[in-house]
Amino acid sequence: MNSGSVKHLAGQPFDRRDFLKVLGWSGAAVALSGCGNGSVEDGRETVVSYVEATDYMIPSISVYFNSTCAQCDAGCNITGRIREGRVLKLEGNPDSAINRGKTCGLGQAGVQHHYNPDRVREPLLRSGNSGEAITWEKAYALIAEKLNGVKGEEIAFLSGGVSGHLKVLLGNYLDSIGSKNHFVYEAIAPAVVRAANKKSYGVEMPRFNINKAKVVLSFGADFLGAWVSPVHFSQQYAQFRKGVNGQRGVLIQVESKMTLTGANADRWLVVRPGTEGILALGIIHALGAAGLALSGDVAAAVKGYDKARVSADTGVSVEQIDKIAAILKARTPSLVLAGSAAEGYAHGSQNAAAINLLNQVLGNVGKTVEAAAVVPFPQMTPTTGNTAALKTMNNGLAAGKFKVLFSYATNPVFTAPGAMKFKDNMARAGFKVAFAHYLDETALQADLVLPLDSALEDWGTQVPEYMAEGAQINIQQPLMEKLHANTDGKGTRGMGDILLALIKQRRADDYRKYDDYYAYLRAAVLQNKGALGGGVADDETFWNETLSKGIIKLAGATHALSGKASVAGLSLPAPAAIDAQYPLQLIPSVNASLRDGRHTNQPWLQESPDPLTTIVWDSWVEIHPKKAAELGIVEGDIVEVSGKNGSIKAQAYLFPGIHPDAVSIPLGRGHEALGRYAQGYGVNPFQILDAVYDKETGELALHETRVKVSKIGKRVIVVKDEGFAGGKQMGKKIAVRVSSDKVKLSGEV
Amino acid sequence: MSKRHLLALFSNFDEAEAAVRELRGLSVKGFNADKDMIVKSPIEHPEVEEFLGDKPVYVQWFTLGGALAGGLLAFFLISGAQANFFSQIKGGKPVVPFPPNFVLTYEMFILGGVYITVLGFLICAGLPARRSPLYSAKVSEDQIGILVQADEAASSTLKAIFTKHQALEIQEEAGK
Amino acid sequence: MKDIREDIAWAKINTDVLRSLENPRKLYWVILLIAIAMIGVAVGCEIYQYNMGMGVSDKNNSHVWGLYIATFIFWIGMSHSGTLLSAILHLMHADWRKPIYRFAEAMTTFSLMTAGLFVAVHLGRVWQIYYALPYPNGRGVWPNFQSPLLWDAMAIFTYLSSSILFLYVGMIPDLAICRDNMNPGWRKKLYTALSLGWEGTDRQWRNFRVTYLTIACFLIPLAVSVHSIVASDFAMSQQPGWHITSFPPYFVAGALYSGCAAIITLFIILRYVFKFEEYMTLPILKKIVRLTFAIAMVWTYLNLIEYATVWYGHDQASKDVLIQKATGVYAPFWWTMNFCGSIVPLIMFFRRFQTNIPVLFAVSLLLNLGMWLERWMIVAPTFSHGYYPWTWDSDQWPSLIQWGIVFGSFGWFTLLFMVFCKVFPSVSMYEVKEMVYHRSLATKKLEATGKLAAAGKGAH
C-alpha cells in the first residue's frame, strides 16, 4: 500500500461535506488541534505495522504490534507478540489509558478466538439443512438480488455495539439501502443505568474515579468482573486499596448474589432482590438523620424510608445502615455505583435513580463522578447496545415486517429470553444474512453465512464507550496473515471489506477510490491528520506512527455534567410478595470470562474456574445452604429450575453468597452450536427468562424471573477446582486476612 | 609311576571315620593321606573336618575385601558424582550429603561382601570342578565315599583297610 | 511331637522330593494357565496405560501415587520372611528351618521380582527407566543419590541378587542330587551345569559351610535395611501421616508379618500338593504359627505406637490424616486392616488352631489381606488429606487398570513359583538329611545314657 489513493483523491473534485460523511468525520464542526501523542515504546524498532511485516520476520525473534482487544466493548489496547508470522500472545499496551498494559483473562483468550478450529471458513448458503460453500462474488450478488425491490423499512440490520469507521460504513450502507432499522442489541449491557445516568448526570457514562474515592458503595456493579471496563476499574481499585497516606479505600457491595467485586468487598451486604433502591433511599435517610444536610425535596422523598422500614424491606440490619451512613459521611469523597443487579428489575430505572441520588446527596458528582471525554465525531462514537432494540425488532419480525435480515456480532437466538420466541420469529424474515466467526445459534438460522476475519486479522478503528482519560480512538490492525485466506474467492473477509463491497453495490462512485477497507481507513485517517495529532508529519510517517501506537489520543471535549439532585418521578415499589408457586428469584449471573456466551468456545475460558465457585466446563445453580437444607438439596444434585417460560436442569452448588430467596445460574453456557468447546456444556438460563421489561426504558429486566427449584433425583460430581475441604483452610495459615485497624500500611512500598 | 583311584562307599559314618583315621595313620609309599584322600558325603558333617585334620578356609578374607571395596567404591563414586554433575543444591541439603550416601555405602558394602564371598567360595571350593574319575550317585544319597589315589602298589593295602571297615562297595579305576 | 522322624531313609527323602519334580498333574497346568491369563490381564492393562498415559490409572495431581506403590511395598514385604528367617534360623542352628526354607527363599526372590515390576509400572515414562541407573556416561549424568527411591532401587537390587545367590548356593548339593538321579535330557543338562560339578567332597563342604554362613550374616542386616529404606520413601518425606520416626521398624515388622503369613499359606499348599507331610510336619507348622503370632503382636504394638505418637503429638496435620483414616472414605479399609492385622492373628494364640490347617489357611490369607490394606492405607490417605486443604480429594478411586495390574501381579508370582517348584526341589534334601541325622545323633546320645535300646548305630 502506498499513499496513491490519497493522491488520487486530491485530484478529484469533491463535496467536502459528503466526503466527511463517507470517511466518518462529519460533525467535526471545528478544526481540531492536534494533541501530543504519548510515546509508545519509542525506539523499539520491533513495534511497527504489520504492513511491512516481512522486513521484520526474523526467525526466533519476536515482533510486537499494537492493536485493540475485541473480546468485549471496553476497548483495551493490546500488544500482540508475533513470531514466525504467528501471533502467540496478547499483552496490554502500557500506553493505554484504559488498561495500562494489563489484560483480563478474557482478553488473554483473544488468540483462541483467532485460532479457533471451529471458525467459519467459507461463505455458506443454506441448502436444506446444510450449508453449501459459495464464492464471495456469488454471495454479494445474492445479497444484491435479495435486496432488489425490497423497501428500506423491510430490511433490518441487527448488530452488537459498533463504533469507529465500521459504524460509519454501516450507517452509510443502511442509508444507501434506505433502511433505518439498525437494531443494536447487547444482551447484558448496562442500558438502564445509562438511561438513569443520562437523567441524573446528563451523560450516559460518566467517568468513575474509583481511585479517588475513599469509600465505594456499589449496588451490584461488578466492576472488577464484567461491568463496563473491568480492567480499567481493576487498576483504579488497586490504587483505591492502597489509598492516600495509607488510608485504604473501603468497598461496600450491596447485591443479592455475590459477584467477584462483592467477594472483594470489605462488607458484602445481601439484600432482598430488587430492594437496592430502597436501601439507597434508606441510607440517604440515615445520612440525613446523621446530620447531612439534605435539600427539601430529597428529604421529603426519603421521609418514608426510615431505618426500621428499610431494614425490614431489604433485610439489611439497622446497625449496618447506620454504619454505612457513618462511614459515607466521615470519609469523602465516596462513590456510589449502580450496577446490573440493581437495574435488572421492572423498576430498575427507579433503583438506579435512587442510587444515583445517593451519589448526588453525598456530593460526589464532580469529584468521583466526572464528565467523560468524548470523541468529537458523532458518526464514530459508539452506538451502545441494549435489549429494548431486540424487543422492537422481535415485534417487527413477529409481525412479518422484515424481508431481509442482517445479523452481525450478536447471537439473539441464544441470548433472547425464551419468552420472546425469537427463533420462531426470525424464521419469518425472508432472507437472513449472518456475518459470523462461528456457526453460532443465530448463524445456523441464517440463509447466508458470511465468514468474518478474526479480530486479530482485521483492520478497524474503535471508539471505547467508556473513556478512561482523554478521548481516544483505538486502532485495530492485523497481527498476522489471515488463517483462512481468500482462496477461490472464498475464505474469510473483514467486516469492513464486506460493508465496503456492499456499499459499492449502491454508491459505487463514492467508494470506488477505496480498493479495500484498509485503503479506506488509511485515507480516512490521513484526511483528518491535523485533528488526529498528525501535525506537519507527512502522510506515510503519520500513518505508520499511528499504526505503531495503536491508539489515537485526542484532546476530546467533555460533556459537562448536569449534576442536580432530582427526585422527580422517583417512586419505588414495595418488595414483591412471595409467590407461592414460584418462590425464588432467578438471578442470571454474568461471569467475567463468559459474559453473554460469545466466548464460550474459547477453551481457556471454559477451563478457567469461575472465581467464586471454581466450577469449570458446566453450568450450576447457586443456592444458599440454608435454602438447600430446606429443600433437601446437596451439592451435585441435579435440580430442575422452572419458571413460567420453561425449565432447565443443572447441578446444584451450595453457595453462601446468595440471598436465600434467590437462585443464580451463570449466563454464557448451554450452547447448542458454536463449536466443539461450547456445544453441549451446561445450560442456557436465557431460555427460561420471562419477558419482563423495565417500565421506563423498556429494557429487559433480567432479574425479574421467578422460579421454583426441585430435585430430579440425580446426582453428579461437580467438576470444580475446589477440593472436598471446600473453601476451608482447616486452621492452616494459607490465605490470611487482617483487620485494617491492626495493620500498618503506611510503611509499605 | 602311575597312580590309581579307589572309591570306597560306607553307609555307616562311624566306620568311615575309622577308615579315615586308619588311612591317616598309614604310612605306605605312594599314598599321602593329606593329599591323596578325599571324603565325600551327602550332608555337611562337621566331624569330617575334625578327623581330616586342620584344613584352612579362606573365604572370609574374600568377604572382608569385597565388603570394604564395595563400601569404599560406593562412597567415593557417589560423592564424586555428586560433586561434579550435581554441583547444584537440592532441597537446601549439602551437595554431598552424608545420610543418603551412608545408606548407599551400607548397601554396597553388603553387595560387595556377598558377591565376593560367592566368588571366593567358587575359587576356594574349586568350583566349577571337573568331575572326579570315580563317582557314585550313592554319595549324593546316603553313603560316605572315600576317594583315594595311590600307587598300584599301595592299593591293595588300602583296599584291605576299606574292607576291614565294612565298605559296602569298593570301586577301582580301570588300569591303564 | 518331633519335628521330623529320625528313621526316614535318606534314599526315601531323595525319591520323595524328586517325585515333586516329575510330570505335573492336569490341575497344575490349569492353574498355570490361569496364572498366565492373569498376567495377560495385567499386560493388557499396562499396554493400554503405556499408550494412553498414566491418567488411565485414575490418579490425579494431588493424589499421585496409588495401588502400584502400595502393592510394591506389599510384595517387598512379602519377600522378607523367606530369606531373613532362613538366615536367622540358620545362624541359630534351628533345624526346623530346613524343610521349609527353600520355598520360602524362592518366595522372597519371586516377590522381589514382582515388586520390581511395580516400579516400572508406576513410572510415567517407563521407557526412560534407565535414567535411574547409575551407569557411567560421557556427560557425567548420574541419578540423584539423595532420593529414597534410588536407595530403594539399590537396596532391592542388592537384596534380590543376594537372595538369589543365597538360594542358589544353598541349592548346589541338591542340584547335584538331581543331576545324579535324572535320566538324560534337558533336566540332566541343566542340573549338571548348575551343580558346578558338586560331589560333596570335604573341601567343597568346608568352604560351603563358611560361605553359606557368611551370606546369611549379610542377609540379616540387608533385609532389615531393605524394608526400612522402603519406609524411608515415606518417612523421609515431609507429608503428614508419612513423616513418622517409627516407620522403619514398623515396615520391617509388617514385612516379616506378611512374609510369615505367606509362608504358612505356601506351606499348606505344598504340603498338600506334594504330599510332604513327612517333612513339612505339623510341629514345624506350629513353630511358624507361633512365630507369626509373635510378629503379629509386634506389628500390632508398632501400629498402635504409630497412632499413639500421632495422637499425642502436636502435629495437627498428621492427626487429621489419622482421623480421616478412621472416619473418612477410607474407614472401611482402615478398620478391615486393623481387624485383619491385629484381631485375626489372635486365633493363633489357641493351641488347637495352631495346627488346624483349614483355619490357618484362611487366617494366613486374611493376614495378607490386612497387610496389603495396610500398605494402601499408608499411601492413599495422606494424598487425599495432606497439608494443603485446597487439593484434598476424596473421590480418587483406583481405576480398573490399577486393579488389573495388581491382580495380574499375583498371577506373575504364581507362575514363577509354580515353575520353580517343578524345576527345583522345593524342599532341601541334603538339609532334611542333616536334620534326620542330627535327630538320630540326639537319639543316640539318649541311647548312650542307657535309656534306649540299640538301634542302627551311626547309620545314615
Add this chain to the structure above:
Amino acid sequence: MSVSNLLENWSDVRHTHPVDDVPHTPYKWAMSIDLDACSGCNACSVACYAENNLAVVGKEKYEHGHSMHWMRIERYWDEDGREFPDQGAQFLPMMCQQCEAAPCETVCPVGATNHTPDGINSQIYNRCIGSRYCEANCPYKVRYFNWYDYPTTDNVWPAEMNQQLNPDVTVRGKGVMEKCTFCIQRVTVAKNNAKNEGRLVHDGDVQTACQQACPTSAIHFGNLVDPESKVYKQWQAQQVELDKDEQTKDKGTEEGGVSPEGEGKLRGYRVFEELRPYPSVMYLERVRESDI
C-alpha cells in the same frame, strides 16, 4: 567425575542452604503477591496458559483432577459459621513457591528437578521419568503431571490452535511432571539481553506472564538481591527474610517481634514457612476494614 575434584571442593559441597549460606548472586528471583489487591479474577491463570503452553484437559479429565493450571486461584470462605460471607471471600493465587530448600528436589530419583544458581526450582522435562515423588512431597501440591499425552489428544491443540504454542516453551508429552517456572524463558531472554549490554538485569526488564496480565498489579516479580528492585523493597518493608522459618517480627515482642497493639502489624508472610521449604513467594495479607 573425579575424587580429586571432590576433595578439592570439599567445603563447597558441604554447606546447607539457605540458612547460614551465602546468598545467591547476582540473581535471586522472587515474588510478592498482594492479596489485598488481588481480586481473584483469574487473568493471571489464563495468561499462564497462553504463555506456557498449558494443556486444556477438558471437563472429564478436570473432574479426575488432571487440570494443568500452574497458577490456580483458590477461594476461601470465613470459617466462623456466619450465614453470609459478609466480609467477602479470600483469594489466593497459588503456584510453585520456588522454595530455596525445596522438598521436591531431594526426592527425585533422576535429579530432574534442581535448584538453579538464580534461585529457581527448575524442572528438566526430558530427564523426568515420571515417578511423581516430587509432587508427593510438595506441601503446596503445585506440581502438575502429564497424565495423558496432551499434544496428541483430541481437541487440546487441534489444527490452528497449535499455532498459538509458544516456541520458547517446551510442549510436554505424557509422563512428565511440570510446574510454574517463574517464566524462565522470559528470565533467560532478559538475562541474555543484559549480558549483551554488559549489565545486570534491571528491575522491570522481565515480567512473568501472570504479573504482566494482573489487572490490579498484585503480583511483583524481581531480583531479591537487587536493592533497587520492587520485590526487594517489599520484602524489606515487610521484614520477611528468605532464610528464616519464623520471621523475627512474628515472634514475641521480647525477641524483636512486632506488637499487634503497637503501630500495627506487617502484612508479609509466606505459606507454610514453618515447614522450612523457604519459599520465594511472599504474600501480603488481605486487609478488611474494621469500621464497617
